[in-house]
Structure formats: structure tokens, C-alpha cells
Amino acid sequence: DAKTTQPTSMDCAEGRAANLPCNHSTISGNEYVYWYRQIHSQGPQYIIHGLKNNETNEMASLIITEDRKSSTLILPHATLRDTAVYYCIVRVGEYGNKLVFGAGTILRVKS
Amino acid sequence: DAGVIQSPRHEVTEMGQEVTLRCKPISGHDYLFWYRQTMMRGLELLIYFNNNVPIDDSGMPEDRFSAKMPNASFSTLKIQPSEPRDSAVYFCASTILGGIDEQFFGPGTRLTVL
Numbered sequence: 001d002a003k004t005t006q007p008t009s010m011d012c013a014e015g016r017a018a019n020l021p022c023n024h025s026t027i028s029g030n031e032y033v034y035w036y037r038q039i040h041s042q043g044p045q046y047i048i049h050g051l052k053n054n055e056t057n058e059m060a061s062l063i064i065t066e067d068r069k070s071s072t073l074i075l076p077h078a079t080l081r082d083t084a085v086y087y088c089i090v091r092v093g094e095y096g097n098k099l100v101f102g103a104g105t106i107l108r109v110k111s
Numbered sequence: 112d113a114g115v116i117q118s119p120r121h122e123v124t125e126m127g128q129e130v131t132l133r134c135k136p137i138s139g140h141d142y143l144f145w146y147r148q149t150m151m152r153g154l155e156l157l158i159y160f161n162n163n164v165p166i167d168d169s170g171m172p173e174d175r176f177s178a179k180m181p182n183a184s185f186s187t188l189k190i191q192p193s194e195p196r197d198s199a200v201y202f203c204a205s206t207i208l209g210g211i212d213e214q215f216f217g218p219g220t221r222l223t224v225l
Contacts, residue, residue, distance in 0.1 A: 036214075038154075041219075042216075042218065042219075043115075043202050043204070043216025043217055043218055043219055044154070044202070044204075044214075044216050045216070046213035046214060046215075049212070087154075098144070098156045098159060098167060098170075099156065099214065100156070101153055101154035101155075102153070103153060
């Protein structure tokens with residue numbers, strides 16, 4: 001699976017959009033981009049995933065560049081409860097394939 | 112649905128003792144994963160099962176660790192004998208073929224080996 005690079009930490013003001021970048025320059029054509037987050041002391045939680053088209057669900061939007069070498073997770077209106085570690089993961093999108101978690105980005109939402 | 116259930120939530124034991132962690136996946140899910148999280152190594156996959164059969168155990172650190180899934184609704188991760196370096200949070204997760212490939216994680220078991 002391709003390696004991902006994320007900033008160590010980011011701050012965001014409550015109510016503003018949080019934009020979390022991820023670089024995956026070695027991504028292959030059949031690899032998907034997944035985002036999970038982990039709120040303190042809880043298990044990771046799935047957010048969204050995509051292959052090449054932008055995706056949106058009730059939690060977030062995922063923007064993938066045309067060359068697929070990077071992506072951005074967008075939380076449109078961050079709240080204090082969005083403070084968490086956000087993991088960007090790239091893997092072949094076959095069910096049951098393991099997720100390889102990196103260090104992630106610590107997002108701090110501040111009032 | 113109650114989600115993935117793990118027990119115990121906290122376990123404190125002494126070095127050399129046997130430890131058994133338990134997991135009940137979401138009903139109907141056919142994949143089950145065991146992860147370990149430490150400050151030093153982050154979140155690591157230990158082993159995963161499909162339809163109760165172990166598929167990949169390459170993450171199991173050593174022979175002291177073993178995992179079983181006797182049926183679709185129950186799995187155990189056993190450490191025998193336990194060592195202080197096994198102290199970590201152990202997560203269980205499950206997913207179902209045919210969904211959106213989202214892994215649902217349990218609340219974790221915090222293990223402390225003294």
C-alpha cells in the first residue's frame with residue numbers, strides 16, 4: 001500500500017471549516033483513500049473514502065486531486081467534538097484488506 | 112445495534128500471567144480484526160479473520176500471542192505469558208462484505224502488565 005504523509009497537528013476555530021491535507025504521491029490506480037478519526041480514548045471511526053471522484057457524506061467531504069497524489073478532508077463546520085487524530089490511509093479497496101494506520105494529524109478545534 | 116463489544120474494558124495483571132481479551136463483533140459481520148495501540152508504535156493490526164478463519168496473522172508479535180474465533184459472534188486474543196511490554200490498548204473491529212468497507216471499532220481493552 002502507498003505511504004501517506006500528513007501534518008503532525010493543526011488548529012481550527014470552532015465553526016470554521018477544517019481542511020486536513022494528505023499526500024500520497026505513490027498511490028496506484030486501484031488504491032482508495034480512506035479517512036478515519038480517533039477521539040481520545042475511543043476506537044477509530046470511519047469518516048469517508050474515495051477512489052478518484054470527490055465524495056461527500058454527512059460527516060465530511062473528500063477532495064482528491066486529478067493526479068490522485070494528494071487529497072483533502074474537509075469538515076465544513078468544525079465543533080469542539082471534532083478534536084481528534086485524523087488518519088489518512090491508502091489501500092487496495094478490497095474487502096477485508098487490512099488498514100495500515102500512520103501517525104495521523106492531531107486536529108484541535110478551539111473556541 | 113450495540114456495536115462491537117469488548118471485555119474487559121480494563122485489565123491489570125502481573126508479568127507471567129495469562130490474559131484473555133474478548134470481542135463480540137456486530138451481528139452479521141464476516142470480518143473481524145484485532146489491533147494494538149501504543150504510544151511508541153501507534154495502531155497496529157495483529158490478525159484478522161474472515162468467516163471465522165484467520166486470514167493474516169503476520170502482525171502477531173510472537174508466539175505468546177494467539178487468537179481464535181470459534182464462531183461468528185465471538186473472538187478471543189490470548190497472551191501467555193504476559194510481559195510489561197504488552198501493555199497497550201487492544202481494539203477489535205468488524206466489517207461486512209457488501210457494505211461500504213467501513214470497519215467498526217470497539218471501545219478497546221486497556222491492558223496493563225506490571
